[in-house]
Amino acid sequence: MSPSEPPRLRMDELQQRSLLIGGLALAVCAAGWFFSPQQFFRSYLVAYLFWIGIPLGCFAIVMLHHLVGGGWGFVIQRLLEAGIRTFPLMVLLFIPVLFGVRDLYVWARPDEVTTEAFLRQKDLYLNVPFFVTRTIIYFAVWISVGYFLNRWSLEQDRIAEGGLTQRLQSLSGPGLVLYGLTVTFASIDWIMSLEPRWYSTIYGMIFMVSFVLAAFAFVIAVAFFLSGLEPLSNAVSPDRFQDLGNLLLAFVMFWAYMAFSQFLLVWVENLAQEIPWYLHRTTGSWEWVALSLILFQFSLPFVLLLSRATKRRAGILSIVAIGILFMHWVDLFWMVTPAFYPSRFHFHWMDIIAPIGVGGIWIGVFLGQLKERSLLPLHDPRFSQTQEQGA
Amino acid sequence: MNRTPVYGLMAEFTNPEALLAGARRAYAEGFRRMDAFTPFPVEGLAEAIGFHKTGIPLIVLIGGIIGCVGGFYLQYWISVIDYPINVGGRPLNSWPSFIPVTFELTVLIAALFALFGLLALNRLPMPYHPVFNLERFELASRNRFFLCIEATDPKFDDEATRRFLESVKSQGVYQVEH
Structure with missing residues (x-):
């Protein structure tokens, strides 16, 4: 690959600036931790969940695309793969959560476990050593499967050989099953266990879907910003953005379907152990956050993405995508924060600085990974086929 | 409606690219009442004959x-x-x-x-359509591509339109009767 000089320089500059902003914001958060450690961990958890969602979604989309194919995937494949390669960074960024386990999770405080009977019953699963072990297992799965997805895809650039495509496909089937299992358990461990009395069996599905939604929104925006760069500029077209817009629409609807299904079941049952989760999130001004999710994470993008004109104009599509990404953060904030402030809406300045901090570092590393390889998979036999047909 | 004995002129093509080019030239020439027939969907063909919006x-x-x-x-x-x-x-x-x-x-x-x-x-089901009067038209579901300019088109003229269709690299031009 011989990229033209100016765009590469711009990417270097962007990377440095992003790392700088991220570093500064994290330093400010460290000061916040000094004054209010508990609030720091609460804000940091939401920020972390937002940014781990993107590589996780990338991970799922890459495997989905290896299985089903289609021209849309080759345009974003390298962006997705660069996203997967940020998993080691996410391991490092998880360390503050480990330090905050006792501040965040009620089941991790020994004095509460001895007094609360229901926590003693759940202690077999919800205890700190097992929590850490499970987290290590999730990352081991994501990093190892992600490593082979990246490695074989890169080898395919050098040698045009059909066997690698086959190998990527046979890894992706079991890989998606592992994605389903690990994300289900991770969402239970990291988020649902904040309120250990409450449980929902659809919870893991909600996160599987919303992570993929977030990743689609993210790569659509990135593909738009990079669409002038060689060789990506040869592959992007209104048709491709329409495909991606259709997938974005599908996942907006899928997210709404999952989120509503959970709400409907809890609402209809109206059981004393389940309904408080929604009561906390729909009273004390939290209801406005819930309403904004219905309007701006479902209704508005749904109506906008129905139109062919929105999907074919990359600039407008990426604005919609960034809006969805922002609302995904609001969604996580709404799911996590009422666990700590059930009676009244609460917003702390660290809730906004922490995502900027984690995000600055993450985007910096992401761009670094992106620069290392050609922006398009070169020798995938299915890719050249779709280029010729324009389908 | 006052029916002329001629429904239109049908040009035959051997590949989709030639049909696409022919359809684009016919549209540029000013023909509007025309239709294209292919054995499989051809991308861009609907747009080429001016079929942009559907209800x-x-x-x-x-x-x-x-x-x-x-x-x-x-x-x-x-x-x-x-x-x-x-x-x-x-x-x-x-x-x-x-x-x-x-x-x-x-x-x-x-x-x-x-x-x-x-x-x-699409005005379906339609028991009768004049294009089937042309015997070769059955090839449209096998390996031939057709472009039909209808006689109701204001620019239609038996001689000139025939000459035009012959000029766009078609395999043959046939008259379609009612």
């Missing part, structure tokens, strides 16, 4: 809105107006539990509108 999205939207409003009102009328029953102390207008049926009916009515709208816009 289908609007019809489906109307069907969807009817299904959505009708589906919700169906349940609202039954459980609030016609036969109110207290179920577990829930409000009579339990809208969250109405959503699944509302959604299903939205999809169903929109799909039915799509199907019947499509048939109506």
Whole structure:
């Protein structure tokens, strides 16, 4: 690959600036931790969940695309793969959560476990050593499967050989099953266990879907910003953005379907152990956050993405995508924060600085990974086929 | 309608690229009343003969809105107006539990509108169409590509149009009778 000089320089500059902003914001958060450690961990958890969602979604989309194919995937494949390669960074960024386990999770405080009977019953699963072990297992799965997805895809650039495509496909089937299992358990461990009395069996599905939604929104925006760069500029077209817009629409609807299904079941049952989760999130001004999710994470993008004109104009599509990404953060904030402030809406300045901090570092590393390889998979036999047909 | 004995002129092509180029030139030449026939979908062909907008999205939207409003009102009328029953102390207008049926009916009515709208816009079922009077036309479902300029087109002229169609690299030009 011989990229033209100016765009590469711009990417270097962007990377440095992003790392700088991220570093500064994290330093400010460290000061916040000094004054209010508990609030720091609460804000940091939401920020972390937002940014781990993107590589996780990338991970799922890459495997989905290896299985089903289609021209849309080759345009974003390298962006997705660069996203997967940020998993080691996410391991490092998880360390503050480990330090905050006792501040965040009620089941991790020994004095509460001895007094609360229901926590003693759940202690077999919800205890700190097992929590850490499970987290290590999730990352081991994501990093190892992600490593082979990246490695074989890169080898395919050098040698045009059909066997690698086959190998990527046979890894992706079991890989998606592992994605389903690990994300289900991770969402239970990291988020649902904040309120250990409450449980929902659809919870893991909600996160599987919303992570993929977030990743689609993210790569659509990135593909738009990079669409002038060689060789990506040869592959992007209104048709491709329409495909991606259709997938974005599908996942907006899928997210709404999952989120509503959970709400409907809890609402209809109206059981004393389940309904408080929604009561906390729909009273004390939290209801406005819930309403904004219905309007701006479902209704508005749904109506906008129905139109062919929105999907074919990359600039407008990426604005919609960034809006969805922002609302995904609001969604996580709404799911996590009422666990700590059930009676009244609460917003702390660290809730906004922490995502900027984690995000600055993450985007910096992401761009670094992106620069290392050609922006398009070169020798995938299915890719050249779709280029010729324009389908 | 005053029917001329000639329905139109049909040009035959051996590949989709030639048909596409021919269709684009016919449109540029000013012909509007024409149709193309291919054994498989050819990308860009509809646009090439000036077929940009279809009424289908609007019809489906109307069907969807009817299904959505009708589906919700169906349940609202039954459980609030016609036969109110207290179920577990829930409000009579339990809208969250109405959503699944509302959604299903939205999809169903929109799909039915799509199907019947499509048939109506294509004027199907159509027992008779003049293009089948041309014997070679059966090749349109095998390996030949056809472009037909209809006699009702204001620019249609038997001689000039025939010469034009012969000039666009077609395999042959045939007259289609009523």
